[in-house]
Amino acid sequence: MFLIPEPQRVKYLDEKGFIINRDTEIVLDCKCNFNHLGCAKQVKTEIKANFNLDIKINKGLAKDQEGIIYLNKKTGKEEGYSINIDKNIVEIIGNDDAGLFYGVQTFCQILRQSDVQLPNVKIDDAPYYKQRGFYHDVTRGKVPKLETLKRLADRLSFYKINQLQLYIEHSFAFKNMSEIWMNKDPLTAEEILELDEYCSKKNIELVPSLSTFGHLYEALRSEKFKNLCELNDPEKEQFSYFDRMAHHTLNVSNDKSIEFVRNMLKEFIPLFSSNKFNICCDETFDIGKGKSSKLAREYGADKLYVDFLKKIVNEVKVYDKQIMFWGDIILKTPELLKELPKDIICLNWDYSKDVTDHNVRVLSEANVTQFVCPGVGGWNRMMNYMDGAFNNIRKMISYGKKYGAVGVLNTDWGDFGHINLLANSMPGMIYGADLSWNPDDKREFDDIDRAISIIEFGENCKDIIGTIRELSNEEIAAWPYIIYFADCKMLNRKVTYEHLEGLNKIDSNRMLEGYHNALKLEEEITRKGRSAKSSRVMDIEEFINSARGVALMNAVCLAIKKYELGHDEIKLPIDNNKLAIELEYWFVEFSSLWRRRNKESELYRIRDVISFICSFLRKHIGTK
Template sequence: MFLIPSPNQLDLKEGTLQLRRDTEIILDYQCDFDDLNAAILLQDEIQLQLGFKLVINKTFENHSDKITIRFNRKAGENESYKLTIGGNCIAIDAATSVGIFYGVQTLRQIIRQNGALLPNLKIEDKPYFINRGFYHDVTRGKVPTLKTLMELVDRASFYKINQLQLYIEHTFAFKGMSEIWMDKDPLTAEEILLLDQYCQKRHVELIPSLSTFGHLYEILRSKSFNELCELEDSQGGEYSFSNRMVSHTLDTTNAGSIKLVEKMLMQYIPLFTSNKFNIGCDETFDLGKGKSKAKVDKVGAGITYVEFLNKVIDIVTRKGKKVMFWGDVILHHPELLNIIDKNAICLNWDYSENVKEDGTKAIASTGREQYVCPGVWGWNQLVNKVDKGFENIKRMVSYGVKYGATGLLNTDWGDFGHINFLSSSIPGMAFGASLSWNPEGDKNFENVFKALSIIEYGDESLQLISLLNQLSKEQIVGWYELVNWKENCSEISHLKQDYSKLDDKKILAGYKLACKIETKFTTLSKDVRINAFDLQEFIVSARAIQLVDSFFLNLMKSEYCRDDLDTLFTPMDLAENLEVWFCDFAKIWRSRNKESELYRIREIISYTCSYLRSISSVAC
């Protein structure tokens, strides 16, 4: 039997208990409406898996001789629970509704694997990290619908995640800033309020996150606010996926910069019940390279950064919020850590699969509270690189344990238009949840892949996530390379790449494997009975890998006269296949997301297809 997260203590016993149509879910008289919500979740799960709907009741004592599922309020720690299956009773004992809720999530996983015939067992469980978060990008191209965000809350809380942050730069409908968001389908104040309310029902804290220093590309290239950019001549120009990642920092010497930040914060802070606020302040690449150069030359980049950071912190703390900020910049100036508000939480991120402990150790040496922040490796990818994300998460959790971090915030970024689907981030999200609850849990990746296949998808073959991992490793070329190629052609990218050095044999092998995995995904369609829509996203992504592989083989043949290459498709056929694929991709996108910036993905595909048609009749 698989469980995610692995419980602290699991004692499997002899015998089984069978759920029946007349089984009752009985709430202890001390239970409240939160516990009723958990009971309804369990009721829905049993109906989905077994086909019958149990009655929910509330009593002082249980005198029934029927099989019962009992929620009991008993002394214990806040999020801890005890789950016992045996005799004629399933009992979930906890001191709080949060503990009851987590006991229900574990029971749901057991039912998904065992059906009505449940093993007798005893579980005693509690979390290692008090703060177990997931960070989801809703800015870099893709804005989910409110329904999708609620689904994300459901799926995160299923694995006992208790914090969610949404990354916002320009995709909130700030008043007085419609020039920035009018073509982005932004989240609204009402949507945030409703999402916060929903999060509370699932015992998830919705923590606001807003860029307030760097990563303000869309704002700082606008007519209204370009004068606040560190660099000159930032207004307008051709949009660039690659440039937006490095050109976006506020001019700290302009008094209007902090006024803009305060204007945004005053609209955003009131929407959240959380007592925390993530002010961002990462990757201020341009600092000192333009308008603030004279100041930076005089006092240093570190002091200039910290002075502005502290101004933002002051605005937020005056509204009663505890500040979080990304730690990458200050780690270049560790001697300045102690002049930042000591109550501010440092979000220590490093996404390398070979990440070292140095950053975690440096922050810990100052006594400052920190979260360790790994990533699920989806940025710039058609499919998240599952194994690289898992390795990064495993290492960062271990450093968090070693150096006394108070939480984990597992990040999901969408650089270059957020082409990767939410579904391929779920394995990394679940693995981060597992190790933040129990760092001693199963770290064998293949075991976790099997567990996720059955628990998340009902795939009794246990193959699905392993196949996804295999697919993710075969992206020899992908979306990152395609975007850079397009932007290099129009000379708007800061990145340059020599495509003549690509390994055509590896690309061809990747294509063939993607074809095989697409077929296997399609075969598994009849077995995936939970979250089945994810499988369609996997299939569309596998097809994308095949087509991008073929494009680069055509590119190498055309640009470098490689007549020996097997291009798989003629340029004309490939153009048509890409266009048909995009229409399918767009349908999938719109199923879970607003229209948002889908048009930017379309522009890349249209440019690529135009190029293919231009070379279809040209010989070297």
């Protein structure tokens, strides 16, 4: 029996357990309310899906009753629950509303792995981290449909995640800022309100997150706000993936910069019921390098950063919110941590598979409240790098426990167009949820893969996540190399090869091997995926498309090495015209998958890159 998160205490007994039949009833205790009725309905739905039995829901006292699934509440540790299954009764008892909800999620996992006779088991469980979050990028190319965000909330809550943040720069429809979000299909105020309500029913706090300092690419290259950019006013120029990530920080020496922030906050904050707000303030690379350079020479760029950060904090404090911010800049000068308000939360991110405890320890020693923020390893890739991500998640969460972090925020970014598909991030999300609840889970990755496979896709797909992990190790040459090459060529910039140096060093034979292995794994995923439960068919389709994408990107990067970096010795696995055709067919399928879960948003930007690469390949037809 696999359970995710692994409960704190589980005891399986040898005796026979409860048998579900047509006479079974779900009984809510008399003290239960409408929130608990939703829990009963979920159990009813799960039993129908697994055993094709349509059992009834009732309410009353369960004393001396047998043959029922009894839902009740008691007092105890917040969000905790207990499950007792014997031959006579199933008892799911929550310490509070959230605890009963989480007990039901665990019971549903038991149902998915049982026949009509359930195991005789006793579970006593409660979370280690009170705040267990997932951070999802909805800005860098892909804006999900409201229905997709609701289904994401369903999946998060099933694994006991209780906080969701959406990363927003320009992808919210701010009034009088249409110049910024036009052609981006932004989220609307009404969608946020509806999602907030939906999340609350799933015991998820929807925490607002908004770029308020750096990463303001679309705003600070607009006619209306370009005067607020730290670097000299840029002429309106073609879109650049690299410029989007690397520049466009607010000019702290301009009083209108904080006014710009104030106006966004005034419109955005009231949409959320959360008592928290993430102001971001990360990667302010340009501060002190342009219009504020004189001030930077006088006071130092680090001091300029902290002073403007405090201005933003004061603006948010008006709304009586607890403030979160990314810690990458302040950690470069930890002596300035003492200038921050005591109640601010530092979001401490590091995505390396070899991450150390240094930054977590520094913040702990400075008595700064922190979340540890690992990542699911999907950005800039067709398939998430699972080995790296799982190691990162495990280490960061263990450091958080060691140094007293108050929460976990597991991140899912979409750099360079958000080509990574949602299904590919779910294994990392689930593993983060597991350790956020129980950091002492020592299961090996193979066991976690099998657990995710069975719970998510069914017993007949028990090895599917292991196959996905294999695929992730065949993505030898990743999307950033293609983006840098296409970015420079499409913008008529000189290719300096600085960012292609990594591609130059990659073993070409290993890339070729990755191409062939990915195609074999595509066949394997297709075969295994045929037995997946109907609710996860779209995930299987995204895995299959990603597998073909891994193969094709390896082949494209081999072509770039051959024709652009002078590796004439490279033998391509497929001729240029056929590779271009394969790439175009792949993109048509990718686009269809994109549109099922997401708005059109900035899909056209990926299309333009793929079209450019296909043209590049065809220009070299006949070239040896």
